[in-house]
Amino acid sequence: MPALETLSLVGPYQEVLDVPLTHHLVPRLTSLELWHCTAPRDHAIYTSLRSLILARTTWTISYSEFLDVLGKCRSLERLRLQQEVLDPFAQELASRGRPRTGTQRRATPLVLPLLRSMTVEGQCKVLVHFLATIHVPQATTVELKNCYDENEPGPLVTRLLAPNPQLRIPFLSSLRTVSLSCWDGDPFKVSLRGGPDGNALFSVHYGTFHNVDWPGNAFLEHNLVAIMDILPVATVDTLEVEGCIDHVAVGTWQRMFQTFQSLRTLRVRGRGTLDSLWSGLARATTSSLEAVCCPALSESGIDDRSWDGSRTKFTATAQLFDIVRGALNARENAGASRLKKLQLHLGYVDELWTRTSELRETWVKDVKELVDEVDYRGWKT
Structure with missing residues (x-):
């Protein structure tokens, strides 16, 4: 299939389809979408991709090697990692132990210079590491979904965005709209819009499981404070807040x-x-x-x-x-x-x-x- 540029494969729902894709087989491939399939073992296939969508795709490599594979996607403009693609790597990261800094980072950044749209699903632990590693200077849409609280106290915004998020996702340095939603026992959501026209989007959809040490009614105030601590909000002209408003202290509203x-x-x-x-x-x-x-x-x-x-x-x-x-x-x-x-x-x-x-x-x-x-x-x- 030397002329093929776009390939979409969907395997059986409860099985994993092993398709031996190689760069030699599809040398002109620029768009790859795999559901319930094994990831291609020939890493050369990734170098010319402009769009990569993986859902329930299994890997036989380590998390570090997985990042190396993504690092070869220098032409990538769209990336979607969905439905348990990253979940196995969370166990690997957990086995490394918790560093003193609170955020595990890779020595060599993962740079995708042309990426504009990224949607990533996974557990919180792996998303924290992934965001601290990836640099996407041209991104206009970054979405995080279905990450779960692992009973770790502390604002989610702090764990996901620290340190220096605007250096890795530049449009976060010119925010225009901030939307924050926190409910007891229900999903946490934050939406940050920025960039020259205010349409670039960073969003988090977060399923929370609260425990007695970190009650849900603290999520709203602590994450509002974290947004003010971490992000440059001087240019924000629209703020949307949803939750138990009176659980936020007067002093915090004053600071806001x-x-x-x-x-x-x-x-x-x-x-x-x-x-x-x-x-x-x-x-x-x-x-x-x-x-x-x-x-x-x-x-x-x-x-x-x-x-x-x-x-x-x-x-x-x-x-x-x-x-x-x-x-x-x-x-x-x-x-x-x-x-x-x-x-x-x-x-x-x-x-x-x-x-x-x-x-x-x-x-x-x-x-x-x-x-x-x-x-x-x-x-x-």
Whole structure:
């Protein structure tokens, strides 16, 4: 098959198909997709590939040798490693023991100079090592999927991205949008968009199994802090946070508003109360006499997905209205731009709903003097 350029092979679902592919057999091959097959043993076949997709593909070599094989793919533009391709290597890495630095790295970086799209599935241990090894200067899409928590404490963002992620994935040095979702016992997700047009994507989909030493409600705050510690967020204009918002301390929200200086849009979804978030904005606004925090902030919204039931409903408190009004007044006094849109959708317990009926009307009138558009909705829970 000397003229063949694209090859896709799918083996039996519960078996592994052994196909003796060689470079001599397909010398012009540029796209290879294998499902339930053994990986080609002739490493020369990889040198001209521009696209490589492997799913449930078995290797008879070590992890280090596997990285050497990928290193031969100098023309590769698209890489997908799916469904247990990397899982056997996790056991090999575990047998090496844990280094003092917390991240195992290869002495020689794996450089794929033309790679633009990469999707990798596997256990957390091997993904941490893989990301610390690979350099993809032209990448515009990096997706990590189906990695599992191995009951190791500490923010996932720290383990996956440290050290110096922007050196290996350059678009992370110019982030535009950060989306972070953490739920007790449910998947962790983080999405980072950057690059000149803001469309380059780094995303993690992470299945979590929480233990008593690392409760799920700590994931949101610790990973938000890790993002601020590790990544340059000064250019981020959109932040989306999902989870138990009131499990994040006021001081952390204060730091967030002070750190995301270019923030224009803040969207939150989840449950609990919003007191700590708005208290953090108030503190961030009044704590500095030199410059107002995130001066261009123009929209604060709630992604209210009614189909998702009580999980994405925020609860009103007696003091929330005063906190919000105080924060908005403080921003006006500090010279910050007015919010163009404020969205608050809140559920009330019966007693609070009755007790605040007149106060709510007054509050909405007051806030409309400070915000261009107010989308307020309240209901009894």
